[in-house]
Amino acid sequence: MTVLVTGGAGYIGSHAALALLDAGRHVVVLDNLSQGHRWAVPAGAAFVEGDCGDYELVRKLITDHDVTAIMHFAGSIIVPESVVYPLDYYYNNTVNSRALAQAAVDAGIRHFIFSSTAGVYGEPAKTPILEDFPSKPISPYGTSKMMTEKMLADASVAHDMNYVALRYFNVAGADPKGRAGQTSRKATHLIKIASQAATGVRSHLEIYGEDYETPDGTCIRDYIHVSDLANAHVLALEYLENGGESDVMNCGYGRGFSVKEVISAVKEVSGVDFPVKLAERRPGDPAALIAGADRVREKLGWVPKHDDLEMIVLHALDWEESLKNRQVVDAA
Numbered sequence: 001m002t003v004l005v006t007g008g009a010g011y012i013g014s015h016a017a018l019a020l021l022d023a024g025r026h027v028v029v030l031d032n033l034s035q036g037h038r039w040a041v042p043a044g045a046a047f048v049e050g051d052c053g054d055y056e057l058v059r060k061l062i063t064d065h066d067v068t069a070i071m072h073f074a075g076s077i078i079v080p081e082s083v084v085y086p087l088d089y090y091y092n093n094t095v096n097s098r099a100l101a102q103a104a105v106d107a108g109i110r111h112f113i114f115s116s117t118a119g120v121y122g123e124p125a126k127t128p129i130l131e132d133f134p135s136k137p138i139s140p141y142g143t144s145k146m147m148t149e150k151m152l153a154d155a156s157v158a159h160d161m162n163y164v165a166l167r168y169f170n171v172a173g174a175d176p177k178g179r180a181g182q183t184s185r186k187a188t189h190l191i192k193i194a195s196q197a198a199t200g201v202r203s204h205l206e207i208y209g210e211d212y213e214t215p216d217g218t219c220i221r222d223y224i225h226v227s228d229l230a231n232a233h234v235l236a237l238e239y240l241e242n243g244g245e246s247d248v249m250n251c252g253y254g255r256g257f258s259v260k261e262v263i264s265a266v267k268e269v270s271g272v273d274f275p276v277k278l279a280e281r282r283p284g285d286p287a288a289l290i291a292g293a294d295r296v297r298e299k300l301g302w303v304p305k306h307d308d309l310e311m312i313v314l315h316a317l318d319w320e321e322s323l324k325n326r327q328v329v330d331a332a
């Protein structure tokens with residue numbers, strides 16, 4: 001009874017692997033190390049280097065490791081990059097997910113958990129965003145994820161496999177025990193970048209637009225601690241194993257912070273007044289994204305432990321400091 005974690009050498013997958021191990025599960029990580037790091041795979045997990053779209057490899061590792069469920073994190077994640085290289089995104093996020101789903105179905109895997117995104121909603125008409133709002137992505141990244149959701153929905157009807165697609169809002173922070181954190185080679189996320197500015201890895205931070213229709217003019221996002229998100233995956237697995245019906249669920253706290261509020265929190269917690277510059281709007285940024293987050297609480301019994309911006313920032317800063325010692329920082 002092993003859980004296959006694709007993308008488990010990356011940011012969120014490594015935290016999910018830790019949460020599964022903490023819950024007493026067996027884990028095998030499959031990662032092609034295009035973005036992740038071998039050292040980020042928790043010590044208690046088996047590791048296979050390879051591509052989640054490699055059907056034969058996946059079939060073999062399902063047999064070799066006695067896999068009974070899959071958590072699928074592997075993918076390409078940078079929204080603006082997906083606009084420039086859309087076909088790469090459809091390949092890695094949709095085509096490779098199709099191959100993985102095929103291998104899962106053919107091997108008799110009965111439970112599948114998928115990393116989806118608030119990006120499937122595009123520019124929602126209002127917030128909080130509920131799961132039954134229309135999926136109208138405005139980037140190839142969002143569309144590539146939406147298509148995988150739809151494949152899983154159809155496959156779950158045709159085959160004996162239930163699934164949960166978790167639609168993450170803005171994931172941030174790091175393992176409170178310092179065992180994992182965000183180490184992406186091409187950081188774009190606000191809290192990561194602000195933490196790099198506070199720890200001297202970057203010279204400054206740019207605010208992408210302050211003329212949005214929000215109280216302080218900067219974009220509002222629902223920041224969720226990565227360890228709370230990882231725990232939602234463990235609960236989703238238990239839910240599916242107990243016969244829960246397939247579903248999509250938002251993962252956020254149901255409240256938002258503006259870019260300026262996040263910057264203030266990082267300055268406050270770090271004690272560093274790093275330079276901040278105003279820049280143009282980044283294309284494709286909706287003004288406000290806040291999760292309607294009742295379903296994940298009601299259906300999974302999810303109770304977050306880290307719904308506190310200062311705590312999220314503190315853990316992100318601690319991780320950034322620890323990366324300096326590992327000498328794997330990705331400078332701007």
Ligand SMILES: NC(=O)c1ccc[n+]([C@@H]2O[C@H](COP(=O)([O-])OP(=O)(O)OC[C@H]3O[C@@H](n4cnc5c(N)ncnc54)[C@H](O)[C@@H]3O)[C@@H](O)[C@H]2O)c1
Nearest residue numbers: 007009010011012031032034035036051052074075115171
């Ligand atoms: N970080 C966020 O805020 C966020 C928000 C919404 C959704 N997501 C989704 O969560 C998942 C994990 O994101 P992350 O932030 O941990 O990113 P990440 O880049 O840190 O991790 C992704 C991992 O997948 C691996 N990978 C990529 N393509 C692969 C392939 N074809 N085969 C095997 N391994 C492959 C990479 O090497 C990396 O280790 C992604 O699917 C992403 O779309 C992330």
Ligand SMILES: O=c1ccn([C@@H]2O[C@H](COP(=O)(O)OP(=O)(O)O[C@H]3O[C@H](CO)[C@@H](O)[C@H](O)[C@H]3O)[C@@H](O)[C@H]2O)c(=O)[nH]1
Nearest residue numbers: 117118119169170188189190193206207208219282285289
């Ligand atoms: O240096 C920076 C980085 C970000 N931002 C702003 O900060 C906000 C948050 O940006 P970022 O951290 O890059 O996250 P998002 O673009 O909101 O996207 C994340 O959150 C989405 C859900 O809300 C997911 O769909 C995506 O996969 C995930 O990358 C946005 O308004 C950005 O314009 C800045 O002003 N300066």
